[in-house]
Amino acid sequence: MVRALSIAVWLLLIILPVGSGVLFLLLTSLDAKTGVSLAAFSELLLGYESILSSFALAVVAPFVACYLALLMAPGILRKPRLQQLLSPLLSIPHVAFAVGLMLLMSPSGWLVRLVEAISGLFPVPPASWPLPEKFLVTVIIVLTLKELPFLLLMISAQLKQLPVKSWLVQAQSYGYSERQAWWRIVTPELLRRMTLPMAAVIIYSLSVVDIPLLVGSNTPAVLAQRVYEWTFQFAANSQIKAMTGAWVLLVMALLLLLMNSKHSVLYRRLVLGKRAVTPGRLNSDKASRYAWGFLGFLSFGVITVLALQSLASSWFYPNLWPAALSPERWQTEWSYLLEPTVHSFWLALLSAITGTIAAMVLLQRQRQKAVKSFYWPVLIALLIPQVPLVLGWQRVLGQQLTEGWQLWWVFWSHAVYTLPYAYLVLHGAYTSFNEQWLIRAQSLGYSARAAWWRVMLPMLKQPVAIAFAVAFSVSIAQYLPTQWLGQGATPTLTTEAVSVASGGDWRIGSLYALLQMLLPLLVFIAVGGIRKGSYAEHS
Amino acid sequence: MLNIRDLKIELLRGDQAELLFQLDELTVGKGEVVTLMGPSGVGKSTLLRWVLGEPLVNFRIQGQLSLNGEDISGKSIAQRQLGMMFQKGGLFPHLTIEENCLFAQKPRSNLHRIEQKERALTMLKTLGLDDKWAVYPDSLSGGQYARVALLCSLLAEPQAMLLDEPFSSLDAGLREDVRQWTFALLQEREIPTLLVTHDIADACGREIEMRGENVNV
Missing domain, CATH: 1.10.3720.10 (MetI-like)
Incomplete structure (x- = not known):
């Protein structure tokens, strides 16, 4: 059966x-009428910014999330209870997270209001704020932060299957510090086992449409968003562009998957071939604690600010709190x-x-x-x-x-x-x-x-x-x-x-x-x- | 020379502390092997893990530890320069034998990478295992695995060795062979060795029976 x-x-x-x-x-x-055409392909290549933006999004967000997760993962070994924090974080869908993050961190967001309330520095929302509402970097940050809990969950599942503690002790008996042992012995194996989850995250980042629609730049938009928009335009030309764009996305996906498959091998070669064993400048234990604290603050902040905004009758800039709450x-x-x-x-x-x-x-x-x-x-x-x-x-x-x-x-x-x-x-x-x-x-x-x-x-x-x-x-x-x-x-x-x-x-x-x-x-x-x-x- | 003094190990159960054992003094001289024997749960492995420098959360441990006259009680595992060979593992399964050998030498060896490689290969050759250079540990037999694991520990230039039931996973035929080879190598290199086992057949050198709370040396 x-x-x-x-x-x-x-x-x-x-x-x-x-x-x-x-x-x-x-x-x-x-199809001769709406199929792929060479003209549409060269037009896409000429407007290469979309392809580059998509590529940057699919590379930066997953890899930054991956290394952040690796930096934070020793925290799970020390305090397995931290895993419980992952559940609420995982449960926040990308779109809700993006909306909450914007309410928290955009130029007119709660954090800027807080700075204004304390220092009086921003009587009007700052124009050159690093997290504007429509910007590729904002999309990258939203995706990185949302992919982080998923990768942490995947890493914690792998940690349960590996004798990590005895590996760390063994490596320390050779003269490595615990931190060095983590990055040199445990990380290469984790990266190898993370190839598939990373592939899923990379492909998701390449083809995500909702987040760029919400917080991404329109000049130019990432390729997935443009293909999505072309499909809603009924002109034959738009249909041809959509079809051609879809194939470009497929080819990009292939390239990215190939790159991802070499990631753990490259890391292993770099880290095992590296001669010096001097401790790095970055205190990764401290950084890991800060990262966990930040992630906790962020999930709490996102939920709180969404709840407040939904109940605020009026909440104009630069007020730190809504004038009144009502259902x-x-x-x-x-x-x-x-x-x-x-x-x-x-x-x-x-x-x-x-x-x-x-x-x-x-x-x-x-x-x-x-x-x-x-x-x-x-x-x-x-x-x-x-x-x-x-x-x-x-x-x-x-x-x-x-x-x-x-x-x-x-x-x-x-x-x-x-x-x-x-x-x-x-x-x-x-x-x-x-x-x-x-x-x-x-x-x-x-x-x-x-x-x-x-x-x-x-x-x-x-x-x-x-x-x-x-x-x-x-x-x-x-x-x-x-x-x-x-x-x-x-x-x-x-x-x-x-x-x-x-x-x-x-x-x-x-x-x-x-x-x-x-x-x-x-x-x-x-x-x-x-x-x-x-x-x-x-x- | 490895020296343990005024050691007291207590097991913590909530607010209560239960004395596992105490030991006034134990010295393991150059090239000497001391075997700690006793049934399971008596605290043999805990003693070894404390000597290694592992943080042991459910225990309260007091005592002084010195190596070649230097107090190493406050040092990290990496700084103590103690080699280990435990019942399971010893070789990292995701590294080849070559990578394991080089990984073991990197922190402490002053040799160039090529010389490190030659040194490891020479040692492997004496065991007739140089053809295993590029393979992963899972393709080694039990005896080969135990030998290469010890070899890697020695490549890390330990000042003393800690062995915790190192031969228990080997079958009877191999066991005696690997046992003799291990102790001969450690004595030849004059490395003080502390061995923990519950099996009399594995014992070597001075034997200390751990029974009850007071261990008499």
């Missing part, structure tokens, strides 16, 4: 979506908020359940075949930029999308993305589950299936619940599939937050962003309660 189910998962959530998307994109690219905006907007909230909730619930169960089916099949290694084709949807892939789906589905089936297709597209994330989170705990527990249960007279239900599932309930929560927030954050396959008929909190806030209305945007954040946060809090009897406690 597991075999049949795993074949169904492979077909419905991996092979068909990826195969059909890429294949149809390929076929429509050859008026919630009351007036509630009728508009209800439909996207309901859509978001049901889509996230169903696609997270589907994605988590599908991941468990694949992992169970791996256990049956005694394959413990990470099976990268499961992540293939994360390794193809979303813009060309979803564009392919849109073309394949064609008429289907206007016949009242939009909600189901959006659900399916979300499940395609919740599966790989659930697999990423569950893989370690599931494949390393000690077979002895099942054998012991069977020796007591339980069938193999009963042992799975009564022993394995209860013992793995914590990682399964975390995988569900991550999948839930992945679905909540989906923008492009919801927008393109939903055809406007399935508004969610994410699509509405982007359309309201990208128009510059941060006040109304804060309502959508807050709700968008609250749904996954509630799920993460509920999951936090599931501790008793988890595998972590038995092992």
Whole structure:
């Protein structure tokens, strides 16, 4: 039965979506009227700023996030409780985070108001503030900070599988300091194991559309955003540009994946070949503590400022606090908020359940075949930029999308993305589950299936619940599939937050962003309660 | 010469401290091997980890530790210059044998990289393992692994060695062979060695039985 189910998962959530998307994109690219053209290609190359911006975004944000995560990870070894901070951070969707960050750090944000209140330096919002509202650097910062908790979660999962403490002691007995041992012995191995999660993060950064729409520059916009905008323009010329741009994104993705695959090898060569063992100037222990403090402050700040803004009746610059708090905006907007909230909730619930169960089916099949290694084709949807892939789906589905089936297709597209994330989170705990527990249960007279239900599932309930929560927030954050396959008929909190806030209305945007954040946060809090009897406690 | 004085190890359970054992003085001379024997849970490994300099959170430990006359109690693991060979591990699984050997030498050796390489290769040749230079540790047999692990520890130029059940993962046939080779090498290099084991067959040199709270040397 597991075999049949795993074949169904492979077909419905991996092979068909990826195969059909890429294949149809390929076929429509050859269309004489709206296919790829050399003229559009050279036009794109001439306006190279978009390509460069996309490239910078896809390189800087993931790699800065990666090294920040590596700097902060020893903190998890010392204080495993820090992991609990990751859950609320992970639960904040990118869009809500961007809106909160802007309310906190933009030229008219709360931090500038605080400086003004203390020093009187900024009677008007500063023009040359390093984090303006529409700027590539702002997009990079938002993505870096949002990718950081995900990479930390991935690193902490790897740390549990490696004898890191004994490696550190061993290296110290050779004469290395603990810090040097971390960067020279543990980091190369972590980077090797992080190749796939990093690939997912890089591809996401390359093809992200919602964040650039919110806080990115329009002159010029990143390539993914331009392709997205061209698809909404019905002129044949725009369709050709969209198709050509999608292929350029695919080629860039290939280059970036190649670069990423060499990352750990290059790091290892550099760090193991380096002769001097003098301590670096940067005190990474201190920096790590500051980084954790900053991340904690930021998540608290983002949630607080979103809540305050949503309740503020008026809050003009340079006032540090709103003039008055009232639920008026919630009351007036509630009728508009209800439909996207309901859509978001049901889509996230169903696609997270589907994605988590599908991941468990694949992992169970791996256990049956005694394959413990990470099976990268499961992540293939994360390794193809979303813009060309979803564009392919849109073309394949064609008429289907206007016949009242939009909600189901959006659900399916979300499940395609919740599966790989659930697999990423569950893989370690599931494949390393000690077979002895099942054998012991069977020796007591339980069938193999009963042992799975009564022993394995209860013992793995914590990682399964975390995988569900991550999948839930992945679905909540989906923008492009919801927008393109939903055809406007399935508004969610994410699509509405982007359309309201990208128009510059941060006040109304804060309502959508807050709700968008609250749904996954509630799920993460509920999951936090599931501790008793988890595998972590038995092992 | 490794010297431990006035050592008292207590296990902390909440607010309570339970005395594991105390030891007035223990000296391990040049080239000498001292074996600490005793059943599990008596505190043998804790003693060894304290000598190594590992922070031990659930213990309260008092005592003085000196190496060649110098007090090293307050020094970090990296500064103590003590080699270690424990039951599991010893070679980093994600580095090749070459990389393991070079990694072990880098902090303390004044030799050029090429000379470090030659030194490691020469030692490997004496074991007939120079053909394993480019392979990863998981392709070594149990005996080969134990030998290369000790070799790496020695490449780091330790002033004393700490061995914690170093042969327990080896099968009976190999065990005696590796044991003899290890102690001969350590004695030849005049390295004071403290060995912890619960198996009489592994013991070597002066034997100290750890039973009860007072350990008599």
